[in-house]
Amino acid sequence: xxxxLSEFDLIKNYFSGFANNEFVRLGxxxxxxxxxIPAGRELVTTVDTLVADVHFxxxxxxxxxxxxxxxxxxxxxxxxxxxxxxxxxxxxxxxxDESWLDAFSRGLSDLxxxxxxxLIGGDTVRGPLTITIQACGIVERGKALRRDGAKAGxxxxxxxxxxxxxxxxxxxxxxRTIGKTYQAAxxxxxxxxxxxxxxxxxxxxxxxxxxDISDGLAADLSHILHSSDVGAEILLDKLPVSDxxxxxxxxxxxxxxxxxxxxxxxxxxxxxxxxQAAMLTQLGVDGFEVYRIGTITQxxxxxxxxxxxxxxxxxxxxxDHFSGQD
Ligand SMILES: [Mg+2]
Numbered sequence: 001x002x003x004x005l006s007e008f009d010l011i012k013n014y015f016s017g018f019a020n021n022e023f024v025r026l027g028x029x030x031x032x033x034x035x036x037i038p039a040g041r042e043l044v045t046t047v048d049t050l051v052a053d054v055h056f057x058x059x060x061x062x063x064x065x066x067x068x069x070x071x072x073x074x075x076x077x078x079x080x081x082x083x084x085x086x087x088x089x090x091x092x093x094x095x096x097d098e099s100w101l102d103a104f105s106r107g108l109s110d111l112x113x114x115x116x117x118x119l120i121g122g123d124t125v126r127g128p129l130t131i132t133i134q135a136c137g138i139v140e141r142g143k144a145l146r147r148d149g150a151k152a153g154x155x156x157x158x159x160x161x162x163x164x165x166x167x168x169x170x171x172x173x174x175x176r177t178i179g180k181t182y183q184a185a186x187x188x189x190x191x192x193x194x195x196x197x198x199x200x201x202x203x204x205x206x207x208x209x210x211x212d213i214s215d216g217l218a219a220d221l222s223h224i225l226h227s228s229d230v231g232a233e234i235l236l237d238k239l240p241v242s243d244x245x246x247x248x249x250x251x252x253x254x255x256x257x258x259x260x261x262x263x264x265x266x267x268x269x270x271x272x273x274x275x276q277a278a279m280l281t282q283l284g285v286d287g288f289e290v291y292r293i294g295t296i297t298q299x300x301x302x303x304x305x306x307x308x309x310x311x312x313x314x315x316x317x318x319x320d321h322f323s324g325q326d
Contacts, residue, residue, distance in 0.1 A: 010101070012029075018119040024120055028121055048072045049132040050068065060191070064107060066104045066111070068191060075212040075214070077137035078212060081201060081203075081210065143204060150225070150228035154209075154271055154296040155271050155296075158266050161258075162241060162258035163258040164245060176249075186242075193263065196266065209228055217258065219262075232296050233303045234304050239258040240291040
């Protein structure tokens with residue numbers, strides 16, 4: 001227990017002002033929350049823990065820590081094509097810091113209201129700074145996107161540029177320089193990843209499998225390949241990279257970072273050839289762009305094809321989240 005404020009006061013002061021939504025019958029303030037799921041829907045549940053100096057720098061602005069802690073969970077909901085419904089929060093912190101909690105709460109509330117996800121409960125303990133969020137989403141029965149639906153011949157797509165979060169990490173650690181014009185945008189990709197919820201809801205009726213890219217494209221696509229019992233060919237030239245990556249990183253490193261850098265939180269998904277035109281039409285109507293990067297194959301393994309048409313087998317492992325070690 002904290003000495004300055006009881007757990008109840010902490011939750012009351014900082015976490016009871018969040019907006020509820022139609023799924024919440026009883027939110028923060030009782031022994032437990034009560035929620036309800038509409039008929040014909042299923043509940044999708046995910047949990048992520050962020051540990052200071054493992055997943056984020058301990059001196060990162062608290063609103064950014066809050067943003068990211070929720071965003072990575074929203075990204076998992078997006079990967080399943082679930083609409084955000086509610087979440088719970090557990091904070092371990094070494095000592096009470098009210099200004100930190102105030103900023104954290106604001107960052108969390110901003111992103112939660114953007115996605116209409118309700119905070120329904122929380123817990124606080126003393127310990128090394130650690131944030132755990134469990135998030136739940138709602139999806140029509142049988143409509144969640146899973147990792148095990150990819151078939152040979154399906155196109156492989158991603159929702160946005162890859163490698164920027166890795167570039168930001170190298171920049172923040174002093175390992176790489178970035179031109180001033182790009183610094184804010186690149187750091188935003190690391191600190192404020194956009195969960196691709198809207199894109200997921202737009203493409204969910206077309207995709208055969210999906211995952212969010214948290215550990216790097218090669219590592220996360222490999223989860224789809226493994227679950228679906230297939231392989232893939234990736235065209236390295238087709239990996240989308242930002243202007244900042246093009247300006248600041250040479251071509252060889254660029255492809256490696258796009259393939260293996262983590263923390264991008266774009267979606268990687270597969271679509272059968274016969275559904276692609278309809279999907280692209282729908283995405284166009286909804287105002288989203290996606291990038292085809294390769295094809296699912298019967299042959300197992302992840303093969304990369306360079307600009308000369310040469311094959312290499314991809315190293316699957318992603319970068320460690322924070323250490324920068326391979
Ligand atoms: Mg995930």
